[in-house]
Amino acid sequence: MRNSLSAIAILAPLLALSACGNPDTPGGRAADARHENFEALGDAFKTIGDELKAQAPDAQKVRAAAATVAAKAKDMPGWFPAGSGPDAGLKTDAKADVWTKPDEFRTVMTAFQDSSVKLLAAADGFAAGQPVVGLQEAVKQAGGTCKKCHDGFKTD
Numbered sequence: 001m002r003n004s005l006s007a008i009a010i011l012a013p014l015l016a017l018s019a020c021g022n023p024d025t026p027g028g029r030a031a032d033a034r035h036e037n038f039e040a041l042g043d044a045f046k047t048i049g050d051e052l053k054a055q056a057p058d059a060q061k062v063r064a065a066a067a068t069v070a071a072k073a074k075d076m077p078g079w080f081p082a083g084s085g086p087d088a089g090l091k092t093d094a095k096a097d098v099w100t101k102p103d104e105f106r107t108v109m110t111a112f113q114d115s116s117v118k119l120l121a122a123a124d125g126f127a128a129g130q131p132v133v134g135l136q137e138a139v140k141q142a143g144g145t146c147k148k149c150h151d152g153f154k155t156d
């Protein structure tokens with residue numbers, strides 16, 4: 001017990017650092033929060049993909065993960081405040097284009113938001129006993145909108 005507690009005490013600051021490690025400024029905190037939000041989004045989306053690969057996907061697990069994806073999608077417009085990008089000298093994989101091409105950025109984000117609403121509806125349908133193919137299609141569509149934004153607005 002004591003050992004596992006001290007292990008957590010040692011690991012906690014490291015885990016906090018690995019989040020991104022930007023300076024404790026409004027822009028730095030926003031960039032780090034964005035990073036954590038994207039990791040949570042990525043984890044939720046991966047959960048759905050993993051369940052779809054399973055012999056018998058757990059519909060409740062899929063539904064919960066799809067709800068997380070949809071909630072993150074709704075929040076996403078607030079993740080990119082001015083001064084949280086590479087131009088501010090921060091560690092981030094977001095391209096400056098996020099801020100210099102706001103209309104294009106908003107278009108790809110809206111496409112993702114729309115697809116996340118459909119994904120949640122498909123997860124509900126699957127949980128209600130509809131064939132898995134509807135969910136598979138919705139995951140494919142949503143994944144395409146992730147990629148579209150990454151291709152344009154995220155460094156590799």
Ligand code: HEC
Pocket residue numbers: 031034035038039041042043045069091092093094095105108109112142143145146147149150153154
């Ligand atoms: C509107 C644009 C946009 C959409 C849509 C989008 N992303 Fe991203 N994503 C980004 C940007 C920009 C970053 C880099 C963020 C940073 O480093 O500040 C990123 C970073 C990430 C990361 C990296 C976190 C890390 O460890 O560095 C993951 C994982 C991720 N996105 C997954 C997804 C998934 C999965 C989807 C769709 C379900 C998605 N993203 C949709 C723009 C987007």
